[in-house]
Amino acid sequence: MNQETNRIVIVQADDSQLVRLTISGQAKAYEALVRRYQKLVYNVLYQMVQSHEQAADLTQETFMRAYRGLKTFNQGAPFKPWLLRIATNTCLNELRRTSQAVDSLETLLEENPHAEPASRENVESQVEMRMTQQELIKALKQLTPSQRQIFVLRYSHDLSYDEISQTTGLPLTTIKPILFRVREKLRKLMADQSQMHVNEKESD
Amino acid sequence: MTDDPCRSARLYFDARLAEDIPEGGEQPELRKQIEQHLIECDACLAWQRQTTELIAVAAQVPQFDVPEALTQRILKEAMQQQSRKDSIFASTVAALVAVCALSVLLFVDRCETTTGVMSWLLGMATMAAFAKFVSEPVAAAPAISEGRK
Numbered sequence: 403m404n405q406e407t408n409r410i411v412i413v414q415a416d417d418s419q420l421v422r423l424t425i426s427g428q429a430k431a432y433e434a435l436v437r438r439y440q441k442l443v444y445n446v447l448y449q450m451v452q453s454h455e456q457a458a459d460l461t462q463e464t465f466m467r468a469y470r471g472l473k474t475f476n477q478g479a480p481f482k483p484w485l486l487r488i489a490t491n492t493c494l495n496e497l498r499r500t501s502q503a504v505d506s507l508e509t510l511l512e513e514n515p516h517a518e519p520a521s522r523e524n525v526e527s528q529v530e531m532r533m534t535q536q537e538l539i540k541a542l543k544q545l546t547p548s549q550r551q552i553f554v555l556r557y558s559h560d561l562s563y564d565e566i567s568q569t570t571g572l573p574l575t576t577i578k579p580i581l582f583r584v585r586e587k588l589r590k591l592m593a594d595q596s597q598m599h600v601n602e603k604e605s606d
Numbered sequence: 607m608t609d610d611p612c613r614s615a616r617l618y619f620d621a622r623l624a625e626d627i628p629e630g631g632e633q634p635e636l637r638k639q640i641e642q643h644l645i646e647c648d649a650c651l652a653w654q655r656q657t658t659e660l661i662a663v664a665a666q667v668p669q670f671d672v673p674e675a676l677t678q679r680i681l682k683e684a685m686q687q688q689s690r691k692d693s694i695f696a697s698t699v700a701a702l703v704a705v706c707a708l709s710v711l712l713f714v715d716r717c718e719t720t721t722g723v724m725s726w727l728l729g730m731a732t733m734a735a736f737a738k739f740v741s742e743p744v745a746a747a748p749a750i751s752e753g754r755k
Contacts, residue, residue: 429685436680440672448670458676465680469687538663557664563625578624589656 417481425472436465439482442559443489449554450493450547452539460496464489483568486561490551490569497547541591545584552577553584611643615650619657701736705729 412434415423420438423431443464448457467488475484542550548570555561555569567574618640644651709729 427688429681429688432684433681436677436684440677440680441669444672444676445669449667454670458673461672461676462680462683466683466687469684535663535667538660538667553664557661558667560665581624582620585657585660589653589660592660593656 418477421472421475421477421481424469432469435481439485440465442482443485446486446551446554446559447489447493449542449558450490450550451497452543456496460489460493463492467492480565480568483561483565486555486565486569487571494547494551537592537595538588541588541595544591545587549580549584549587552580553588556581611639612647612650615640615643615647616653619654623657623661697739698736701733701739705732705736708732 409430412420412423412428412430415431415434417435417438420431420435424435440461444457444461447460447464448454451457451460464485468485471488475481542553545553552566552570555566556563561569563574563577566572566577570577572580618636644654709725
């Protein structure tokens with residue numbers, strides 16, 4: 403097989419084939435995996451840490467850990483959630499190390515949102531929310547890292563509930579209520595921001 | 607519908623978001639009731655609009671391209687790790703071959719002699735020395751992250 407044919411085979415190979423080729427020592431196969439997933443990993447990490455420098459370091463760390471751990475990877479399982487799990491765990495460990503609070507499952511499942519018809523005072527004030535990405539980024543910073551992780555995986559990277567469950571290690575039945583709570587929290591935060599803007603304009 | 611129509615409407619909308627109700631799979635009567643409630647209840651309508659808007663904004667958050675320099679850094683580090691693994695493997699094989707050769711040379715025809723026993727001891731010592739030699743580069747592994755910053 404000449405080099406060009408080999409390159410085409412590698413580019414077209416699926417994840418599990420690339421993993422097998424990498425384990426057998428084909429450097430180009432790992433390069434293909436890196437190029438396939440680096441953007442996703444980098445952006446998930448960036449949205450969690452909000453720093454390009456830190457996201458770059460964590461991306462590098464993620465791919466090194468993945469490389470070292472490939473032999474233990476269950477080749478019947480999907481590669482993407484496995485890689486994202488390494489990425490987000492690396493990130494959460496780093497945030498723990500730098501003393502940024504990482505919440506427990508209990509915190510993630512705090513309060514019952516359905517019991518209070520969600521932030522009525524805000525909703526009924528009929529604030530017209532004109533959300534911008536900057537406002538969302540600002541509101542995301544007020545979530546805990548684990549809440550941010552789940553929200554970002556679902557709504558910015560379109561991961562399925564199954565994939566989020568595999569990435570976070572949380573049961574599927576837990577992901578849905580967590581997402582509801584996180585959405586509510588963000589919606590309230592953004593409604594409050596909009597209300598503040600309205601108040602500021604009125605006082606001008 | 608439960609006794610609390612606001613709660614029902616939000617649970618319904620949430621179930622749609624969570625893909626618990628597939629497209630077209632909902633009960634037409636319930637859907638009609640929810641739609642009617644949204645017409646009558648400004649709070650729920652606003653809640654639904656805000657949630658939809660939040661999800662739409664999240665989907666449009668810009669995705670950054672990864673700089674080629676970072677890709678090269680990742681690949682370089684992987685290559686270094688691979689070559690270190692290869693070198694450890696080669697050293698181990700070489701050590702085993704050397705010990706076997708040395709043992710054969712010293713041990714042949716002298717099984718019952720002191721020299722034979724000494725040769726085994728020498729072989730064991732050589733293996734222990736190689737084991738130490740092989741373990742050292744692994745212990746020094748954190749050095750590979752020098753190029754990160």
